[in-house]
Amino acid sequence: xxxxxxxxxxxxxxxxxxxxxxxxxxxxxxxxxxxxxxxxxxxxxxxxxxxxxxxxxxxxxxxxxxxxxxxxxxxxxxxxxxxxxxxxxxxxxxxxxxxxxxxxxxxxxxxxxxxxxxxxxxxxxxxxxxxxxxxxxxxxxxxxxxxxxxxxxxxxxxxxxxxxxxxxxxxxxxxxxxxxxxxxxxxxxxxxxxxxxxxxxxxxxxxxxxxxxxxxxxxxxxxxxxxxxxxxxxxxxxxxxxxxxxxxxxxxxxxxxxxxxxxxxxxxxxxxxxxxxxxxxxxxxxxxxxxxxxxxxxxxxxxxxxxx
Numbered sequence: 001x002x003x004x005x006x007x008x009x010x011x012x013x014x015x016x017x018x019x020x021x022x023x024x025x026x027x028x029x030x031x032x033x034x035x036x037x038x039x040x041x042x043x044x045x046x047x048x049x050x051x052x053x054x055x056x057x058x059x060x061x062x063x064x065x066x067x068x069x070x071x072x073x074x075x076x077x078x079x080x081x082x083x084x085x086x087x088x089x090x091x092x093x094x095x096x097x098x099x100x101x102x103x104x105x106x107x108x109x110x111x112x113x114x115x116x117x118x119x120x121x122x123x124x125x126x127x128x129x130x131x132x133x134x135x136x137x138x139x140x141x142x143x144x145x146x147x148x149x150x151x152x153x154x155x156x157x158x159x160x161x162x163x164x165x166x167x168x169x170x171x172x173x174x175x176x177x178x179x180x181x182x183x184x185x186x187x188x189x190x191x192x193x194x195x196x197x198x199x200x201x202x203x204x205x206x207x208x209x210x211x212x213x214x215x216x217x218x219x220x221x222x223x224x225x226x227x228x229x230x231x232x233x234x235x236x237x238x239x240x241x242x243x244x245x246x247x248x249x250x251x252x253x254x255x256x257x258x259x260x261x262x263x264x265x266x267x268x269x270x271x272x273x274x275x276x277x278x279x280x281x282x283x284x285x286x287x288x289x290x291x292x293x294x295x296x297x298x299x300x301x302x303x304x305x306x307x308x
Contacts, residue, residue, distance in 0.1 A: 012245040012258065016265040023272030031275055038152055042221060044267035045155050046214045047236045051244075051259035052166040053210025054237050056203040058246055059170070059254035060182035063117035064207050067237055069127030070101050071230030074215035076131055079140035079225040087146055091216055098208030101127070106204040110197055116204070124234065132227050140225040149220035162213070163260060169206075170256045179203060183250025232284075239287055240266045242294045 023031045030036060050067055057064045074094040081090035105123050109116040134140070170176035178199045181189040190196045214233070219225060244262025247253045269290070273283050 012243060012261045016261050019268045027275045031272060040267055040271050041152055041155060043271055044264050045159060046218050047240050047266060048263035049162055049214045050211055050233060050237045051240050051263050052162055053207040054241060055256055055259045056179055056206045058241055059179040059250045060200055060203055061250035064120045065117055065234045066105060066120040066124035067211050067234040068230045068232060069124035070211050071215040071233050072131040073127040074212045075219045075225040075229040076134050076140055078216060078219055079142050082142050082146055094212045095209060098212035099205050102204035102208035106201040131229055135227045142219060142223055146220055147223060149217060167256045180252050180254050183254060184252060236266060239291045
């Protein structure tokens with residue numbers, strides 16, 4: 001049993017390596033070029049950072065579909081603030097929004113006994129509506145000096161720091177253990193002394209913080225906040241976590257490595273297909289098909305539950 005579980009846990013990593021090797025061979029080595037590795041880093045970075053935060057939400061059985069809308073609004077806010085203050089204060093202002101968004105999503109869900117994913121959809125639509133209103137007349141450009149953050153060295157250092165931070169909090173502090181306990185059974189966790197309400201609220205706050213960081217670096221890469229800012233990020237995060245082997249039900253099977261492996265697997269898949277000449281629009285369709293296949297493959301047919 002333990003051997004089977006080990007194989008199941010290691011399968012996402014094996015699949016990621018397999019994809020990497022396949023596209024390396026198919027593209028005749030172009031996949032390994034320096035320019036493409038930089039593109040791959042850019043494609044994986046945003047999803048990876050957001051997925052680290054999302055792991056805390058999904059670990060306790062929650063779901064946040066406001067990530068795309070929140071990311072878009074934070075990009076607009078940072079772009080606006082950069083006209084008056086430096087990048088540090090602009091980032092702090094956006095982080096405050098991320099925290100508030102997390103508190104609102106979890107607070108409304110808990111107070112009104114509404115499933116969190118429904119509240120997150122509503123919050124995402126609110127943020128998206130504000131973004132569309134703000135950018136309806138023109139895009140919001142950032143100062144040229146801000147583009148210095150679109151640097152692969154800065155991103156790699158940031159990525160390593162965030163991964164280590166995520167691993168430490170999730171695996172070596174009470175926060176991560178409580179999240180997994182709630183995912184296993186909220187009632188049992190409550191009886192065991194876990195502050196279920198507080199921990200669930202904290203999970204969405206962490207999600208908001210990591211989403212803001214994603215928005216910050218995405219804005220530095222594209223240079224403008226437009227009506228499409230942040231679009232598709234929530235679905236990419238969901239697909240990445242599933243590709244990484246994270247169970248949708250949360251619980252003990254939740255691991256931070258799922259976010260890392262899943263984000264890079266998704267980036268490798270999208271990047272490799274485009275190098276092979278596949279239309280970017282078709283790639284989005286393939287991502288949807290992959291999501292469906294992964295969910296189907298991990299579904300317990302008789303019980304209708306996601307395998308943990």
